[in-house]
Structure formats: C-alpha cells, structure tokens
Amino acid sequence: MEITSEVFQVGGGGLTSPEDAAIYLIRFGDEAALVDSGCGNDTERLLANIRKTGTDPKTIRYLLITHCHYDHTGGASELKKRLGLKTVAHDLDAGYLEAGDNRVTAAGWYGAKLQPFTVDNRLKGSRAEILLGGRKIEALHTPGHSPGSVVYLTESDGKKVLFAQDVHGPLDQSLLSNRKDYLKSLRLLLDIEADILCEGHYGVYRGREEAEEFIRQFLGH
Ligand SMILES: [Zn+2]
Ligand SMILES: [Zn+2]
Numbered sequence: 001m002e003i004t005s006e007v008f009q010v011g012g013g014g015l016t017s018p019e020d021a022a023i024y025l026i027r028f029g030d031e032a033a034l035v036d037s038g039c040g041n042d043t044e045r046l047l048a049n050i051r052k053t054g055t056d057p058k059t060i061r062y063l064l065i066t067h068c069h070y071d072h073t074g075g076a077s078e079l080k081k082r083l084g085l086k087t088v089a090h091d092l093d094a095g096y097l098e099a100g101d102n103r104v105t106a107a108g109w110y111g112a113k114l115q116p117f118t119v120d121n122r123l124k125g126s127r128a129e130i131l132l133g134g135r136k137i138e139a140l141h142t143p144g145h146s147p148g149s150v151v152y153l154t155e156s157d158g159k160k161v162l163f164a165q166d167v168h169g170p171l172d173q174s175l176l177s178n179r180k181d182y183l184k185s186l187r188l189l190l191d192i193e194a195d196i197l198c199e200g201h202y203g204v205y206r207g208r209e210e211a212e213e214f215i216r217q218f219l220g221h
Contacts, residue, residue, distance in 0.1 A: 001053070003196060003204055004156040010034075010049040012200075017041040019110060021071040021165055021200040026154065027055050029133030033062040034085075035152060035163045036200070039110065040075025043082070060085050062121075062130065064137070066165040067149040068093035069175070070107040070114055072200065077115035086120040088130065090141060093148025094119035103174055104146075123150060142189065144182025145169050153192060164189055165200030167215055189215050 001008050001015070003024070009015065011023025020038030023046065032055050038046065050057050063076055063085050076087055076097070089097060096104040100116035107114040121130075123139050130137045130152075137154045142164070151164040167189065171177035190212060197211035198204050205211040 001049070003198065004159060004161065006156045007161055007196075007198070008053045008055075009198070009204065010053065011038045011046045015049055016046050019071060020075075021069075022198065022203070024163055024198050025050055025053060025055060025060075026132065026137070026156075027053070027059075028135040030059060031133040032060045033064050033130075033132050033137070034060055034079070035064045035198070036066055036072040036165060037063055037075035037079050039071055039112065040078050040115070043075060043078055046075070057083055061132065063087045064130070064139070064152050064163070065089035065093070065097075065119075066151065066163065066200070067146040068096045068101075068105045069146065069166070070102075070105050070110050070112060072165060073097060073105065074107065074110075074112060074114060077117040080117050087117060088121040088123065088139070089119045090139075090148030090150045091122040091124045092141075092143070093146055094122045104176055106175060123148075140188065140192075142185035144178055144180075144185045145171065145175070147176050147178070149185070151189065153194070159195035160192065161196045161198065162189070162192055162194035162211070163198045164215075165198075167197075167199055168202065168218055183219065186215055186219055
C-alpha cells in the first residue's frame with residue numbers, strides 16, 4: 001500500500017471492489033488528495049484504507065480525476081458529498097461527468113449508471129498546476145484513451161511519481177478515443193522519465209526502466 005512515505009494505494013482490485021481502477025492517496029503536510037475514486041461500490045472500505053495510512057479523510061482537499069471512465073469516477077459523487085472535496089478534471093471530459101453520460105464514461109460497460117457531479121476545477125489546455133500542502137502537482141493533458149485524459153506528476157521522497165491511469169487504453173469509438181493523440185501522449189509519458197509509475201489496472205512500476213518498459217509496449221498499438 002505504501003509507495004513513498006507520502007503516496008499510498010488505497011483502492012483498486014484487492015483493496016476495494018474488484019471492478020475499481022486503482023485509487024491513490026497523496027498526503028503533503030496536512031493536506032491530502034485522491035487520484036481517482038473507483039466505482040464507489042465500497043466507500044466504507046476505501047475510507048478505512050485511507051485511515052490506515054494515518055490520514056483523516058476530512059483532510060482530503062481534492063479528487064484528481066485522470067479521465068471520465070466509470071471505474072475511475074463512479075465513486076466521485078458520494079466522496080464529494082461526504083468529504084466536501086473539490087473535484088478536478090480536464091475540461092474535455094468534465095461535461096460527460098456533469099451530464100452523467102453513460103456511453104462516453106463507459107458506465108454502460110459495467111451495467112451501471114454514473115452519478116453525475118459538478119467538476120469544481122476544469123483543467124484547460126496542455127498543462128496546469130495544483131498546490132497541495134504548499135507542494136506542486138502538475139496535470140498534463142494526455143488525450144487519446146479519452147478526449148480529456150490527464151496524468152498527474154509530482155515529486156515525493158526525491159522521486160518523480162507519475163499517476164497515469166489507463167496507459168494501456170483501450171481505444172474505442174464509443175469512448176471517443178483517438179489513436180493519433182494516444183500515441184503522441186505515450187511519447188510525452190516517456191519524456192517525463194518517471195521513477196515511479198502508478199497505473200490504473202496494472203499496479204505500480206518502480207524504477208525508470210520498469211516504468212519506461214511498461215509504457216513503451218503500447219507504442220505498437
Ligand atoms: Zn479508462
Ligand atoms: Zn480504467
């Protein structure tokens with residue numbers, strides 16, 4: 001569960017419900033943020049996992065959404081209500097979340113309905129900065145898997161930590177995927193030279209070479 005002294009995996013297969021994509025917790029000083037929310041089927045367990053890291057869920061200021069898909073956002077509405085956190089997502093995906101679009105968010109694939117919610121901070125353009133506990137988290141637009149996919153990049157324990165969920169795709173017309181954008185985004189991810197890659201469905205890759213190798217395999221897609 002502990003990835004660095006400030007970054008933890010608190011949700012995803014095995015930790016919360018099996019259909020959840022990974023949920024990560026970043027704790028900088030007395031403020032925390034979650035990266036993605038899972039489907040929201042086991043919020044009690046998610047909150048218990050957060051407490052186990054020594055973090056009070058009430059200190060979670062942001063939910064940093066990587067993209068609009070249900071396995072990453074289904075739980076957002078409830079977390080927003082219970083914790084009063086601010087949701088952050090790219091402008092190009094935000095509309096599907098606010099409208100509860102079950103096709104573009106892939107909720108239909110899970111036989112579910114997305115609980116719509118307001119996106120408090122709509123990221124625009126190719127990069128943005130979020131401050132958490134006085135430290136920087138960078139958001140980079142990496143379209144392809146979805147139009148408004150973003151990755152979050154920060155430094156912890158002297159290491160570059162990259163939260164890049166669904167690096168593997170898939171690309172699908174109903175998700176408004178775009179292959180050309182996707183390949184360009186993969187190259188951007190390689191340029192970052194992350195020391196730790198926190199992925200949505202394939203776990204955590206430690207070490208520059210491991211992270212690079214994981215990303216590189218999808219360039220042939
Ligand atoms: Zn996805
Ligand atoms: Zn996913």
